[in-house]
Amino acid sequence: MDIDVARVPRREPGMTAYEVVLSESQERMLALVAPEREAEVREICRRWGVEAAVIGRVTDDGLFRVREEGRVVAEVSVEVLTRGAPTYTPPAHLPPPPVVDPAAVADPRDRHEAGAALRRLLASPAIASKAWVYSQFDHMVQTNTVLRPGSGDAAVVRVPGSRQAIAAAVDGNGRYTALDPRRGAALAVAEAARNVSCVGGRPLGLTNCLNFGNPEHPEVYGQLSAAVDGLAEACRELGIPVVGGNVSLYNETGGRDIDPTPVVGVVGVLEDPSRLAVNHFTDPGQVILLLGPPRGFLGGSEYLKRVHGCVAGPLAPIDWEMERRVQELVRRAVADGTVRVAHDLAEGGLAVALSEMCFGGGSPAPGVPPAGAVLGAEVDLPSGWVHGCRVDELLFGEAPSRVLLATDPDGARLLAERASAWEVPCTAIGRVIREPRLRLRIGGRLWLDEPVGGLLRVWEEAIPCALATGG
Incomplete structure (x- = not known):
């Protein structure tokens, strides 16, 4: 590569070649452009008001050569800078992580304890609404934002x-x-x-x-x-x-x-x-489907930390084939309009994801009503899911390759057929209701019965309250 630092745009006059080559600066990028496309790239930069300059050419002599107004001021072998650069490997040690003892972690005994755990999770900084942060910035720059923060x-x-x-x-x-x-x-x-x-x-x-x-x-x-x-x-x-x-x-x-x-x-x-999907329910009567494995894991979960004060593994395993299939299935369903609502199960697991989907996308700013309708959900998980599995693993456990979808009954049937053909678990677990209440049963037994407005308030006020009190 042969470059001339005299051609490099700079903010300060009088910089030496050494300073231009080695100084750090934000908002800069080096691009390699085919000569026949130089004019095209220049036009793109002009349209966006970005300063651009041709500073050199790629060569075949294996040297990195730096010039200043044509005079060579540095010349070094590319081999020395890359494969020949000095390397060292410090000593490495990974101590075994703590492992959760299920006997020491109390499973919720009833819907009151499960509801209290859900509210504590919704107040966690990792899960709570971030509207206090993003509402302080212009997130609609040049009105090109298609999905506002919190909606997807x-x-x-x-x-x-x-x-x-x-x-x-x-x-x-x-x-x-x-x-x-x-x-x-x-x-x-x-x-x-x-x-x-x-x-x-x-x-x-x-x-x-x-x-x-x-x-x-x-x-x-x-x-x-x-x-x-x-x-x-x-x-x-x-x-x-x-x-x-x-x-x-x-x-x-x-x-x-x-x-x-x-x-x-x-x-x-x-x-x-x-053709895109939002992360909140849009219409009463929509069928709620869980795509991917039903069970989550307590190891490393937000639930284990926030509710039980324990940070321990093991983490959920990753089935890469399942992850690829789930993501491709979701993309295709969104692209053809079968699905307009999709939300992945992350921190807090199924119960938190369901709660967030009831929130109408949340408020765009503190004190402002949600942009979408605040709705409810009636969910009944199959009784077979709890066999050999804890209730908190189903409600709050975390694992990859899991997505909640909501669509009309015809779309739900089509998704179930596709998922079966792709060997991806797909279970209709409930429906969206107009009443703003989250009810969740497992095999008919009620484990959550919470007013969505109360959950939404906890979720939205957690970070502003923590910042106001220093907590």
Whole structure:
């Protein structure tokens, strides 16, 4: 590569070639463009008001050459900068994580205890409404936002001049990764991709921010190494390339390393933004279907932490074939209009997901009514599901490859047929009702009977209240 730093746009005059090449700056990107498409790229940059300049050419001599107004100021072998660069592998150690003792975790005894657990989960910062945050920013820039925050599992933004739209989701779970770095990182990729699929998007690429403690500590380097392996595994399994990212190391609080927290962002495309899915019920009478395995796991769950004060594994396993099938099935159902409501089961499991789907997309800002109708749900899980399984695993357990869908009876029958052909579990578990109340039974026994308005209030007020009180 042969570049001339004199051609690089800069914010300050008088910068040396050394400073231009090595300084860091935001909002900059280097692009390799075929010569015959240079004019096309320049026109795109002009249309969006982005400064662009040709600073050099790709060469075949194996050298990275830097010029300043034509004068060579640096020249080094690309081999030395890449394969020949010095590397080292610090010592790594991964201590075994704590494992949950089911006997020490009390299962809810009745609907009162189950309801109290649900309210505590809805107040958790990981689950509660984030409207207090996003309402302070212009999330409708240039009016190209198709799905406002809270209305879908992923953001959907219109692409001006195109019939397509972009879907984007960000996910990460430090608790998961602290318990099992490889699987925790893989689960973050799976959930971000699933969220994009839930609005109807086809995942195309991934970026990441790897937040870890001091890599000179063997435990931290072990976490980092295993998490990278988990990210790579998930990206290979789902066919999603990593197109960028960054690493933040040496993060400590009070001399203690932070939980390893790989955060991943997945971007996908919607071919037709008029065909997308929201994450809340839209019409009474809709059939509610659970796509994927019925059972969740307590290991690493928000329920285990918030209700029982315990952080322990093991995490739920990942069946990559099932994950691929579930996501593809959802994408196709959204694309052909069979489904207009889809929400993945994440932190808090089934009970939290059902609650969120009753909230009408939540309020766009504190004190503002939800944009959609606040509805209720009448749910009855098969009695066979509880055989060999705890009630809290069904209600609050967490696992990948699970999505709640809502559609009309004809769509529900079509989905069941497709799911059967794809060997994906698909169970009609209830229906949407006009009365704003969440009732959930297991084999006929009532386990939840909560007014949606009360649940919504807990969910919406948790973060503003915590910030106001410093808690």
